[in-house]
Amino acid sequence: MTRKLIEHADIVTLDPHGAILRNADVAIDGDRIVAVGQAPAGFQPDETLDATNHVLMPGFVNAHTHASMTFERGWAEDLPLDRWFNERVWVVESQLSDEDVYWGAMLAAAEMIRSGTVAFADHYFYMDRVAEAAEQTGLRALLAWCVFGEEHNIGVDLPGTVDFVRRWQGAADGRIRTLLGPHSPYMCDPQFLARTAAVAARLDVGIHIHLAESQEQVDNSLARHDRTPVELLEANGVFDVPTIAAHGIYVNAIDQAILARRGVTVVQCPNCHMKLGMGVTPAPALLAQGVNVALGTDGTASSNDLNMLKEARLAALIQKLHLADPEAMPGDLPLRMATQNGAKALGWPDSGAIAPGKLADLILLDCDQPHWRPRHDLVANLLHSAQAGDVSDVMVAGRWLMRQRRFLTLDIEQILWEAERRALALVGQDLAVVRRYKG
Ligand SMILES: [Zn+2]
Incomplete structure (x- = not known):
């Protein structure tokens, strides 16, 4: 089981109190969050990530x-x-x-x-x-x-x-x-x-x-x-x-x-x-x-x-x-x-909040962008200003599926190719023809 430490994040916890934490850390052991705010004393991470200028929230x-x-x-x-x-x-x-x-x-x-x-x-x-x-x-x-x-x-x-x-x-x-x-x-x-x-x-x-x-x-x-x-x-x-x-x-x-x-x-x-x-x-x-x-x-x-x-x-x-x-x-x-x-x-009631004991199903959003400033209210920024493309990192059960917008568990080029050619074939179109039309 690997231990991960995410440092210096602005955290929208969605815990029962609606706590928002600035410049805080999240410690993860295996598939669970073990600490929020500061890592426990003696926590030895296998991997540390600097999340400065990122908002961390449940996925x-x-x-x-x-x-x-x-x-x-x-x-x-x-x-x-x-x-x-x-x-x-x-x-x-x-x-x-x-x-x-x-x-x-x-x-x-x-x-x-x-x-x-x-x-x-x-x-x-x-x-x-x-x-x-x-x-x-x-x-x-x-x-x-x-x-x-x-x-x-x-x-x-x-x-x-x-x-x-x-x-x-x-x-x-x-x-x-x-x-x-x-x-x-x-x-x-x-x-x-x-x-x-x-x-x-x-x-x-x-x-x-x-x-x-x-x-x-x-x-x-x-x-x-x-x-x-x-x-x-x-x-x-x-x-x-x-x-x-x-x-x-x-x-x-x-x-x-x-x-x-x-x-x-x-x-x-x-x-x-x-x-x-x-x-x-x-x-x-x-x-x-x-x-x-x-x-x-x-x-x-x-x-x-x-x-x-x-x-x-x-x-x-x-x-x-x-x-x-x-x-x-x-x-x-x-x-x-x-x-x-x-x-x-x-069926995963332990997912959906950033708190000790919860499943480490979380995302980071890059908020170092014009549409995020000023950061008066991170919840309002998330809900009404953020773009899906701001999502930079995705973790499920303590495992990164995407890091710095790079997929870690799938081959995106192959997926785009297979999906488009198959979808077009179902309606009688040919990818080569479509590509020619588009010049
Ligand atoms: Zn439906």
Whole structure:
């Protein structure tokens, strides 16, 4: 186990007191932080890093994404949800091979590390290949193989996802966790949801699902089942296991009380919600009732990037605008949603704060730049001024994944080449032709 000492950092701890430390040190032993402020007496580091002019904070946690959708970035623009899916996204997804999923996930991993994400909750297909990408790149990952019901699945059915859980639960020294991924209450029928919930309980894993993305979904659910989507999931036992519910936009007061009582995590994806014109997750109301609200990017076919710093900023701005209240989502709350709330949902409650005993999942941002000056308020600078490109160093479980903007666990040239040529081939384009067009 190696010992590392990071010196002279300005630290946004996101601890319970919201402590901000200037010119302070962080001592790390193995995968844990052992001291913050000053190294313990006699601490003998194997490696010392001078973090002068850098802000140190917990790494970001992307609590809802489809990593391999990086292949569809910029492929489905300015369309309503039904046309976005049927005319564009599905055209690509119906042809994906497991090798495509791997390279899409590697491209996503590079982008996530580059922008300071240390863990992600993924919901997609051919998930063994996403697990490989997480294993190789050093990220933490909570992985669900998405299924639609008894048929029309991609790669596996429900028993197949059980095998996936058994293969990968706790792999990569515990960095990889798994759960079940029924797509949504509008794609999966109630009997299938109930069966999935029972299987999850037996396996002692959770469920990651899409929930209440449009008023139409709620209206259809009421017409068909006489229940809102939230009520339908509760009635079928889904909330008997830890549940991550993506979006949660159209949830009424009764739904919100159910989500709070059952300990469901709601993942707001502000960039996706704005870009697809979906609506606004009532995050302040949910938080006030004790719901764990985390943030995610969703796939890059809708959000176009995997930038959690941007999601935290938009989570603040969207509520200030929507509620016409500049005091909505104050202080470091959006940063907590983008870090520790996600970490808790993904099963690493010891990640997401800089304090002794916590997991060493942290990032450094270069603040020796015009948009960081003056440094009156580091939280405001982080939330409203910082750029993803300011992230210079990323550590997961005490291991550096990026140092001084250099990737240490992946071959970026190979990833860029494989990802672009494969993504273009899926839509009938040729990289050579594209390059010629661009001159
Ligand atoms: Zn999604």
